[in-house]
Amino acid sequence: MRQLLTGARIFTGETILDGRSLLVGDGRILDIVAPGRTPPEVVRTVALEAGDLLAPGFLDIQVNGGGGVLFNEKPTPEGALAIAAAHRRFGTTGLLPTIITDTPDRHRAAAGAAVKAAAQPGSGVLGIHFEGPFISPQRVGAHDPRFVRAPDEDDLAFIGGLPARMPGGRVLLTLAPECVEDAALSRLMAAGVILSVGHTMASAERVVEAFDLGVRGVTHLYNAMPGIANRQPGPAGAALGDGRPWCGxxxxxxxxxxxxxxxxxxxxPRGRMMLVTDAMPPTGTDADRFELNGRTIYRRDGRLVLADGTLAGADLDMVTAVRNAGTLIGLPLEESLRMASLYPAEFLGMADERGRIAPGWRADLVLLRPDLTVKGTWVEGEWRGA
Structure with a gap:
């Protein structure tokens, strides 16, 4: 059905337009309509509030849970869909359900769940993010050290085979490059797996070698890696000094x-920083705790922590991250929105249909109030209030 969305400002991914309307149909953006022009074959006109802002839907590459569901504990299609639905209330129209370090059987179940969920139209599930288990035992954070290991042939065949099972979807793997050989990195990337450095003790030199091979990302910059020192810049220093990777x-x-x-x-460089939530099950709920690998995670003062105070994911949603990018970092609204939409789309290789409002792009949109809270979203042109 063709709809004409009128009245709100429009952020295209580059600039904010006033006085324009947006024509959508068949799940796509058909036109940005200039003032005074009425496009033909409009079935329905939707009047929006003048102070509201239409923006590209948010994309989140690191989402452990939401709506009371933890992907590690419910690695099923229903679990992935419930997480996506919970985050849609906060403007996220596409995400990667993320499973952290766990057993091989749990990883395989999560992969099968993501394949099925991503195949459902309008699900908001874009693939899967494996955060581990090929990480440094010295930088596990809240991951269970029992399951940390190096990849074997079965792992490489399994993960490398996933992109072919998920046409149009994405497979992201966070790993410590000092724990994985170059041949394995190259094999995974050749199969279509996107690799990101994280939970690592690697030297800056080893991280740059990984970037040279084609590793594209750095997972939650600064966290689960050594601090920067003048003669030992480490992974974070490599990420800041090398312009190639995208950093979460x-x-x-x-x-x-x-x-x-x-x-x-x-x-x-502009365009190489992305907002991520690292969200856990409490997002979208009033829960004050949850279980992760048999350990209780507490929700305290905006943080999620183990009993010893170790951070265990984040009590965060994407629209809050966008607001924080303005209030904490001082970024203009346009750049904050790009960090939540266009830049992750570019990282995932999806910028030809996501992250912008332009003819031919997907009608995946978020409607924001003037205070930057979410009024609702469209996914493939279908509206859902927040």
């Missing part, structure tokens, strides 16, 4: 100090 940033004010976030933005 948890902008909750707890994982990274605002000054360090500003330093990262100043050092990185």
């Amino acid at each position: 940033l948890i902008a909750d004010g707890h994982h990274v100090h605002p000054l360090m976030m500003r330093a990262a933005l100043a050092a990185r």
Whole structure:
């Protein structure tokens, strides 16, 4: 059905337009309509509030849970869909359900679930993110060290075979490059797996070698990696000094100090920083705790922590991250929105149909109030209120 969305401002991914309307149909954006022009064959006109803003739907590459569901505990199609539905209320129209370090059987179940969920039209599930298990035993964070290991032939065949099972979907793997040989990295990337450095003790030199091979990302910059020192810059220093990778940033004010976030933005080329939530089951609920691998995670003062205070994911949603990018980092609204939509689309290789409002792009949109809260979303042109 063709719909004409009128009255709101429109953020195209580059600039904010006033006085325009948006024509959508068959799940796609058909036209940005200039003032005074009425396009033909409009079935329905939807009047929006003048102060609201239409923007590209948010994309989140690191989502462990939401709506009371943890993907590690419910690695099923229903679990993935429930997580996507919970985050849609906060403007996220596409995400990668993320399974952290766990057993091989749990990883395989999660992969099968993501394949089925991603195949459902309008699901919002874009693939899967494996955060581990091929990480440094010294930088496990909240991951269960019992399941940390190096990849074997079965792992490489399994993960490398996933992109072919998920046409149009994406497979992202966070790993410690000092724990995986170059031949394995190259084999996975040749199969279509996107690789990201994280939970690592690697030297800066080893991280740059991984970038040279084609590793594209850095998972939650600064977290689960050594700090930067003048003669030992480490993974974070490599990420700041090398312009090639995309870096994820948890902008909750707890994982990274605002000054360090500003330093990262100043050092990185425009377009290479993305907002991620690293969200856990409490997102979208009033729960004050949940279980992860038999350990209780507590929700305290905007943080999710183990009993010893170790951060365990984030109590964050994407629209809050967008607001924080303005208040904590001082970014213009347009750049904050790009970090939640266009830049992750580019990282995932999906910028030819996501992350912008332009003719031919997917009608995956978020409608924001003037205070940057979410009024609702369209996924493939279908509206759902927040």
